[in-house]
Amino acid sequence: MLTNGRGGCQSLLHEGRNNDYIIKKYRDELDTVRKVRNSIAHNNEYYFLPSSSLYTLLEEILEKVIDSPKISDFIDNDLMVIKEDTSIIKTIRDMKKYDYDQIPVVDHKGKYIELLTTNTIIRWMGDLKLDQDSNLIIEDAQIKEVVKYAEEDEVCEFISKDSKLDTLIDKHESIIKAGNKIDAFLITENGNKEEVLQGIITDWEIPEIYNKLSI
Structure with a gap:
């Protein structure tokens, strides 16, 4: 998920900027992940090893966005x-x-x-x-x-x-x-x-x- 910055966290942040409560709630976390992804993709001098807790958080956010109940x-x-x-x-x-x-x-x-x-x-x-x-x-x-x-x-x-x-x-x-x-x-x-x-x-x-x- 970290390697899919443009279609992943960045997309979620952009689409949820004005009308998605869950994305707004986790905006800081998603923005941090986006920066980590960009560092991995564009700066070969630094390396990151995402923790399992980070993946768990992202899966939780994605599940809430996709499976959010309707009115x-x-x-x-x-x-x-x-x-x-x-x-x-x-x-x-x-x-x-x-x-x-x-x-x-x-x-x-x-x-x-x-x-x-x-x-x-x-x-x-x-x-x-x-x-x-x-x-x-x-x-x-x-x-x-x-x-x-x-x-x-x-x-x-x-x-x-x-x-x-x-x-x-x-x-x-x-x-x-x-x-x-x-x-x-x-x-x-x-x-x-x-x-x-x-x-x-x-x-x-x-x-x-x-x-x-x-x-």
């Missing part, structure tokens, strides 16, 4: 979504039953509209009127009335189901380093918001992805 391998096939005309009472009961604190709202074609969160529901309830006995008058409210109270600073990113998990990690870290927040990654066929929603990965699930990638 489609991580998402739940039983995605729970709600329509705009769904009853808020039924939705609250479902959220309690399945221990959800947010659910995607989609239109009749399955395209994403909004993310219904417990905070949104609380803000909506704060504007409800009371009856003579000080009970909230909810009637048969629908989701479309509740999502009007969604947070204005909600941030969701669309991403393709065929993207690698390390690509998602890279996007997440870029957002955080910029001082912003991300509520969820919304998964569609090609990462287009006009496509049917196929899955969702919330900020709370990001640590699980780190564990899955062993990074």
Whole structure:
């Protein structure tokens, strides 16, 4: 592997410069290997004997790059979504039953509209009127009335189901380093918001992805 500098470490460093979290993570190690390879190839006065641990490290990096799981391998096939005309009472009961604190709202074609969160529901309830006995008058409210109270600073990113998990990690870290927040990654066929929603990965699930990638 050391003798294949242009097609090996150098190629990995170049291709991963902007969009591969794993390559970025091991950039210093790969750059050192590239320099060693160049010394072997171009300077006959010095000789290097790579250790077995170096080969082991390179094999580990290469395996992570090639076999990095895709987002489609991580998402739940039983995605729970709600329509705009769904009853808020039924939705609250479902959220309690399945221990959800947010659910995607989609239109009749399955395209994403909004993310219904417990905070949104609380803000909506704060504007409800009371009856003579000080009970909230909810009637048969629908989701479309509740999502009007969604947070204005909600941030969701669309991403393709065929993207690698390390690509998602890279996007997440870029957002955080910029001082912003991300509520969820919304998964569609090609990462287009006009496509049917196929899955969702919330900020709370990001640590699980780190564990899955062993990074």
